[in-house]
Amino acid sequence: MADTAPKSFPAPLARCLGELEKLQGIGHKSALRILYGLLARGPEAFNSLAESLQAVPLLVERCPECRAFREAGQPCPLCQDERRDRSALCVVESASDLSLIEATGEFRGLYHVLGGLLSPSKGVRPEDLGLDELPARLKARAVTEVILATPPTAEGEATASYVASLISAPGVRVSRIGFGIPVGSDLQYSDSQTLSRALTGRRDYR
Ligand SMILES: [Zn+2]
Incomplete structure (x- = not known):
């Protein structure tokens, strides 16, 4: 399989796949597996993942001392x-x-x-x-x-x-x-x- 979204993919899914593939350690096949896993779990799976990701820049900061x-x-x-x-x-x-x-x-x-x-x-x-x-x-x-x-x-x-x-x-x-x-x-x-x-x-x- 070529490492691009299947031709039949709706654009929002292709976009999501593209974002997943940018993640470290996630190749095309893993990204597809994650996406299909989310689709199988239903809309709530996407919402809770999106919410948890959006919270990170708001609720996490670097310690000014150790920078962790x-x-x-x-x-x-x-x-x-x-x-x-x-x-x-x-x-x-x-x-x-x-x-x-x-x-x-x-x-x-x-x-x-x-x-x-x-x-x-x-x-x-x-x-x-x-x-x-x-x-x-x-x-x-x-x-x-x-x-x-x-x-x-x-x-x-x-x-x-x-x-x-x-x-x-x-x-x-x-x-x-x-x-x-x-x-x-x-x-x-x-x-x-x-x-x-x-x-x-x-x-x-x-
Ligand atoms: Zn610290």
Whole structure:
């Protein structure tokens, strides 16, 4: 089957299919399966999906401190949790990488979610990643270890190196997660055990 909507498709269905295909990890066949599944469940399935999606931009925001997502106007479940280790901070590319690290249970400290990686060619600057505010945050929280958990790609390494250059305070350890993760790949492709080993096997970065 060609990866386009069937010719007999009414335009609204083709549009919906097009939107589903834009989702990460959803190919043409999966998009079709989801769409037919929704059609089988009836109008309510479309309404509740649409409502839940529309609520996200209204009710979810980035925590101004760690830049992870939180419920709008609510305390950040990571920054405000007194049981977390405030002496360690893990720098990750994305909120989804944060979720992967949380799932390992190996790290119970604070985070800095970059929301991207430094890339002069794509115009991503340190301030776009909240890095202009990071040194002050480390000082305010009296952080003694910064773990660089950006992926082992060219941009991930360049970003790790830049973050390390920001940390000049004596007594702050800078470490990099030890990789069992293949060079050039994303954290997303690592299973929980590999990531867990990468965290416990972290090495001094400098
Ligand atoms: Zn936070």
